[in-house]
Amino acid sequence: MDFRFSEEEEAFRQEVRQWLKDEIPQRWIELDPGIWEETEESWALARQFQRRLGQKGWLAPAYPREYGGLELSHMKRLILAEELAYNRAPVSIEVEITVNWVGPSIMLFGTERQKKDYVSGVARGDMIFCLGYSEPDAGSDLASLKTRAVEVGDEYVINGQKTWCSYGHLADYCWLAARTDPDAPRHKGISMFIVDMKTPGISMRPLINVLGRHSFNEVFFDDVRIPRENLVGEKNNGWYQLVIALDYERSSIGYAAANQRVIEELIEYVQQTRRNGAPLANDPLVRNELAQIVVENEVARMMAYRIAWMYTRGLHPSYESSMSMVFVSEVTRRTANAGLRILGHYGELGRDSRWAVMNARIMRMCLSALSIGVGGGSNEIQRNIIAMRGLALPRK
Numbered sequence: 001m002d003f004r005f006s007e008e009e010e011a012f013r014q015e016v017r018q019w020l021k022d023e024i025p026q027r028w029i030e031l032d033p034g035i036w037e038e039t040e041e042s043w044a045l046a047r048q049f050q051r052r053l054g055q056k057g058w059l060a061p062a063y064p065r066e067y068g069g070l071e072l073s074h075m076k077r078l079i080l081a082e083e084l085a086y087n088r089a090p091v092s093i094e095v096e097i098t099v100n101w102v103g104p105s106i107m108l109f110g111t112e113r114q115k116k117d118y119v120s121g122v123a124r125g126d127m128i129f130c131l132g133y134s135e136p137d138a139g140s141d142l143a144s145l146k147t148r149a150v151e152v153g154d155e156y157v158i159n160g161q162k163t164w165c166s167y168g169h170l171a172d173y174c175w176l177a178a179r180t181d182p183d184a185p186r187h188k189g190i191s192m193f194i195v196d197m198k199t200p201g202i203s204m205r206p207l208i209n210v211l212g213r214h215s216f217n218e219v220f221f222d223d224v225r226i227p228r229e230n231l232v233g234e235k236n237n238g239w240y241q242l243v244i245a246l247d248y249e250r251s252s253i254g255y256a257a258a259n260q261r262v263i264e265e266l267i268e269y270v271q272q273t274r275r276n277g278a279p280l281a282n283d284p285l286v287r288n289e290l291a292q293i294v295v296e297n298e299v300a301r302m303m304a305y306r307i308a309w310m311y312t313r314g315l316h317p318s319y320e321s322s323m324s325m326v327f328v329s330e331v332t333r334r335t336a337n338a339g340l341r342i343l344g345h346y347g348e349l350g351r352d353s354r355w356a357v358m359n360a361r362i363m364r365m366c367l368s369a370l371s372i373g374v375g376g377g378s379n380e381i382q383r384n385i386i387a388m389r390g391l392a393l394p395r396k
């Protein structure tokens with residue numbers, strides 16, 4: 001098997017690299033916000049960059065041209081995602097949610113008008129979606145969600161509560177899962193909606209994350225009236241749409257490239273740092289730690305490539321996405337932990353300490369990596385999916 005990219009793909013990678021060199025704002029590099037560390041300022045920079053990518057056609061490069069894409073191959077989409085992640089471009093997690101999870105779902109199930117309005121808007125970089133899935137009593141067991149949407153004339157009236165809604169306070173729209181038939185079996189009475197976050201009756205309470213930032217929200221829907229045309233796909237068939245959207249979410253392309261950058265920085269650090277009179281890079285334990293994560297991250301990268309390859313073939317990754325997600329989330333955590341062992345106590349310091357090294361990246365990574373492997377379904381749930389859909393093991 002030949003794992004090399006074609007000459008054209010390599011040239012595309014160089015083009016992306018050069019563009020990023022020119023386009024990533026200096027201020028963003030100074031702020032250096034990691035995942036789940038956005039501030040108002042970094043968010044504004046990310047929104048600007050989202051539009052720049054949209055103008056270039058690189059925000060949703062694989063979308064059809066009629067909806068604002070360039071119809072680039074999925075391999076080129078992967079290359080772009082890798083370069084954005086490796087170069088720490090100003091792309092927040094919400095852009096990922098909007099472009100790679102919600103957009104494709106609307107493209108698959110939406111009406112022509114929804115595609116024109118929303119998919120094209122997404123590709124241009126004009127809008128941000130948040131996800132309204134989880135509820136206080138519906139996380140892993142999402143099918144037990146209780147938020148209700150009742151059809152009244154030309155509208156749906158929504159009542160209920162969502163939680164862990166990432167960046168809901170900054171989003172323009174919510175991709176909402178709500179129950180439309182309470183009497184149907186649990187998986188059969190759910191529908192998907194697009195909800196304008198400015199609609200009267202929506203209120204929010206911030207949830208502060210482990211890095212001390214406001215990234216999550218509890219969202220309350222109190223007699224929220226939305227047009228009936230904002231139903232996406234078939235009424236009561238939303239579970240099927242949800243599962244597909246979650247498969248997009250778990251595809252996890254880009255994480256390995258982000259890890260790669262950290263690993264390279266760790267290698268540079270051990271080459272430049274002396275401990276007990278010798279370069280840290282000479283220590284066999286350090287070398288072993290690094291070799292292990294380099295190999296594991298390479299495996300994670302290959303799993304992501306498999307997903308891209310499946311898209312190229314018109315296949316829909318299912319348990320393969322879960323495999324990739326479980327593996328890369330665990331590699332990310334192991335990379336952070338290996339970094340902590342290599343840096344010792346220096347690795348535990350925050351950016352405010354003058355003794356911090358690598359811009360406190362390892363400590364920040366240890367904290368943010370907790371989220372990967374929970375968001376989008378915990379690794380235990382992913383393993384259940386692999387067992388059922390991949391290995392055909394019995395459900396009970």
Ligand SMILES: Cc1cc2nc3c(=O)[nH]c(=O)nc-3n(C[C@H](O)[C@H](O)[C@H](O)COP(=O)(O)OP(=O)(O)OC[C@H]3O[C@@H](n4cnc5c(N)ncnc54)[C@H](O)[C@@H]3O)c2cc1C
Binds near residue numbers: 139162167372375
């Ligand atoms: C960073 C982050 C961002 C998120 N963003 C969003 C968002 O934008 N929108 C949104 O709707 N939600 C979001 N979530 C919520 C996320 O989808 C849920 O946290 C996740 O599905 C787990 O649900 P829970 O927190 O209710 O945990 P629970 O379901 O209560 O699970 C608790 C523990 O029990 C285990 N468990 C539960 N059931 C089983 C089982 N059947 N077999 C084995 N183990 C099991 C789980 O693995 C977990 O370890 C986010 C979460 C995180 C961490």
